[in-house]
Amino acid sequence: MTQNYIGAPITRKEDARFLTGRATYLDDIKRPGMLHAAILRSPHAHARIISIDTKEALSMPGVSAVITYNDLPASIQPIPVRIFNLPGLERCLQYPLAGDKVRYTGDPVAVVVAENRYIAEDALEVIAVDYEPLPAVADVREGLKDDVVLHDEAGTNLTGSTTLNVGDVDQAFSNAEYTRKEEFHTHRHTGNPLETRGLVAEYDAGTGQLSVWGPTKVPHFNRNILSNQLDMDRENIHFFEPDVGGGFGIRGEFYPEDFLVPFAAIRVGKPVKWVEDRMEHLMAANHSREVRCQVEIAAKKDGTLLGIRADIYGDMGAYVRTHGCVVPALTAGMLTGPYRIPSYRANINCVMTNKTGTGTYRGPGLYEGAFIRERMLDLVAADLGIDPAQLRLNNLVRPDEMPYTVGLTRIDGKETVFDSGNYPSAFNQALAKLDYQALKSQPRKASDGRYHGVGISSYVEPTGFGPYEGARITLTEGGIVKVYLGITTLGQGHETVMAQICADGLGVPMDSIQIFHGSTDYLPESVGTFGSRVTVMAGSAITMAAGALRAKILETSAAYLDTEPAQLELRAGQVYSKVSAGGPVLDLARVVQLAQEGNQTVPGEPGLEATEYFRIEEWTYSYGTHAAHVAVDAETGLIEILHYVVAEDVGRCINPLLTHGQSVGGAAQGIGGTILEELVYDSGGQLLAGTFMDYLLPTSRDIPPIDSIILEEAPSPLNPLGAKGAGEGAILATGATLANAVSDALADFGVNVTELPLSPDNIKRWIRESHP
């Protein structure tokens, strides 16, 4: 197939509506007679609910309903785990409303439905809840003591654990010339998309159809959960995806509100809208990244890595959410990174604490694992007197070792196998772009009194998760191509990228393609948008469906032209003869007519449509290297990043403009996350970072010059496009890289960064503690 669009930096077709204020985000949706919901949330981190008095709220003018746990169906089930399950986690799931206990500040206790949000909030204030506060735990070390147990059914806060094992790691350690042990902690932070969560639900009692606007990310899965919870057939539930203001892994999982809002709509018999405000979002939407890890590394004196032993503790929060143990499991599963480490053991521990539940945030487990691993590598390099870059190059898996089997480091019991990659090439390009050698040879302390440092990190990342994804492509009136997808879009530009893939796959101009996504009515099932899987999975499904549709188009054309399909080709939206030169022999508008009932040239179903599913069990691995140059003001603890470089190989780059945007955006998000953002709790489980005054997002003045190098040196052998996921690579090594750079800058003080964030207060403290 000719490649006109794939690989081209095409500007997005969907931009016009966003630029003119005509996009339709969830809160822009207004349904006739619509009411508004607000949610009462626990102010306590841990407490028994003695009683709830809703009388005054119910009698407030403009209030239609006040819903508490007792109003939920008797058969209500807690929200299940979608992926990354472990035995034991099922004991700590969350019901849509708290029953006898609240377990984190923000735990939903009641729902008010009223004429507008102002009145709904007035009503929240007069709901009287009698709480009996209980002691709370806000740290995994406290949680592990089991002095305060969150879930009686579990009887412990260590609600799930498992071990990953590769080779004989104890043997490797007992024979090793060098070992080192450290403890690391990655701080709690999360995605904070600029649009908060929201839903509009409307139930038509006459037809028994429930419509919900707002679901995204994994709408089919969520629809199936809702169908179980409401005891409604899934075919009667229709999810519609509006325009979405970002997700980053946070938005779109099944939360309590995903049950409560439809339930409220059914109960009051009117459409109900709920839009989360920012304070709610900070305490109710998934947190992430918080991992504590005790780790040991074994190596030869020449720097050859022999083994890693790790105990990983994931701070799960108060309830296990739909992601199960993804954060500690991927931290453990990918801890060895792109390096040749023949033996490895990781104990994964899921610990409950009285904080908001955790889930994925862009690069889950990978950010944490990169920090742990890459800091260790710098420590090893320093101890053994080897240049940190050389140490890494010596141990990076080489292209001639591909495909490379790491071992059984997936908790689904399958082996981790790197499909393709040239890790040293990305590594060298990143360092060259940073001018690593020149920077390393400069003195640490500059004339302005600041300390300069350089940090590097390499990563490898599983993407393109299966097991399947589908695409339905229809050729319609006038030769318009309509592509129906189950995947969703949260800002990535799928409407453009999928159109590029379809255009090349089919042989039509991109302008003739319309992409429809996100509604559960488009395809019967879909796995969704996460883990950088859409280009690989939906893109491959489109490629297959386009091929099938093209075959049908040529068959219809051939029948009409009384020739063989093999003599024809479809190019730029027109059918051409392969054997005789000259202009097009048919245009698609005509072909559509030829396939219409009454005119059909090919017997069978009228119309031209193809539906295909791309199926795969293996994951495809993107990879890359980050490098940073920083200057640290040791007197104030402030960091200036002078240059940040990301080199990432995405296998096949469909749209360089958009991929570059993902890369720069991801790096920026990671820089903010590493230096500024932290979901701070006090020891009693109170969330102190409750607003944007305290949870600090990076602004235009906080983002340094970023160079993003997008590589296509190792296409994936696992899908027809050769693509790998491209959405997360640029964020996941930011903690590691900046921590290495700061440790390098402050080496004269003896600073060894083992925790995050790189806040000014922390930096001053580390200097003080290591340089008394």
Place this chain on the structure above:
Amino acid sequence: MTTNRSIRVTVNGQEYQREVEVRMTLADFLRESLDLTGTHLGCEHGVCGACTVLLNGEAVRSCLMLAVQTDGASIETVEGLAPDGELTSLQLAFQQNHALQCGFCTPGLLMTATAFLRETPNPTEEQIKDAISGNICRCTGYHSIIQAIKDVSQS
């Protein structure tokens, strides 16, 4: 207690007369009473800038104003930039530079940039960075936005 007031306000060149609850914010007034949903709410406490509109030509956070305060004022929102649908050079520059991904911050940024460029038509990169520092974008990392504004100012 007087809870409502009548206001007369011009938005994107069109005059509106409405009765509003005194506690209603300007952002909610635009979105709910006038159906101008292009102005977005990201935080409602004056930090993110998604709600930025122009009040008598100056960029302000509409979540930090009451609708009643705009009686007699002239407001510009994103919908007014290209009323006939033809994208302005600023909007085109955003598209060309991929200066939007999810688009949620975009209206606020366009309004901030519009006021800024009217006052400083030939800014330096530092001035641009400064001018947009009150608008948070979670997706792009700002480089493409800065470039888009640069492109427009140089043309």
Place this chain on the structure above:
Amino acid sequence: MGISAKETPNVCDSNQIMKPPKFEYFAPETLAEATALLAEHGDDAKILAGGQSLMPMLNMRMVRPQVLVDLNGVADLGGVEQHLGGGLTIGALTRQRELERSPVVREAAPVISAAMPYLGHVQIRNRGTIGGSLSHADPAAELPALCTALDAQFVLTSSSGERTVPARDFFVTDLTTALEAQEILTQVRIPPPVDGSSWGFYEVCRREGDFALAGAVCMVHLDASGTCQDARIILFGVGGAPVRADAGVGALIGTKPDAASLQKAADAVSQELEPPGDIHASAQYRKEVGGVVVRRALAQALEGRSQ
């Protein structure tokens, strides 16, 4: 930025509310009307000026005034005037953006012009007022410290008359000033600059435009021989109200300031500081960095920015 870390609610209290509670609204057109309203409603009333601090608190229902008195329509409360002697009179409702751009302010009180870009962002300065910032008295705000350093006088007006309070007596502690419930801060008077004095301004914050973790406004006055005759060191972000670092001043007067004496002054300041801690910076951090910002602001002043 509108409000600082110290004022954000313990989520215990606010229950994630983001729409204002009910209140009665007045938009007086004269000062007399405004003060009459305050006389009538006293503690039940709150003044709305720029709204950049009050509105977030209203949205979060951290404050629940029965009555809101909007001063934005009151005539003659804004504007910057320079007097013959070189002093300034600034109307309380003057927007921070106007202060930022004013050539008069740049000439008569250049340290204010230099500090303005650090106050939040353009959108905040377009609405925020000098009177609002001073009355709100956030401990990490720049304007209270600037006015204290400049020895400003504040005119407080009520229906029973006017009184003038010097800045150094106006700021009591976090968000608490000498204003009575029925008074409005209507004017800021800044004395003429002293010949031969120069100033410096330095703050440390996590992001530009945020409230400072620690900041300093410094004035030094050197005589012809280069000896320091007078100095002022005012810190913000390290206490409930702007902190006057007399120990630091004492270390400078009578000396010919050099790197060593600046460090000595900085150390004396740090020694004396007893700052609070919050999630952005510990008390220890502010204590140490308090000295650093003083030293850097003094260095700026000595580089000869003339007042």
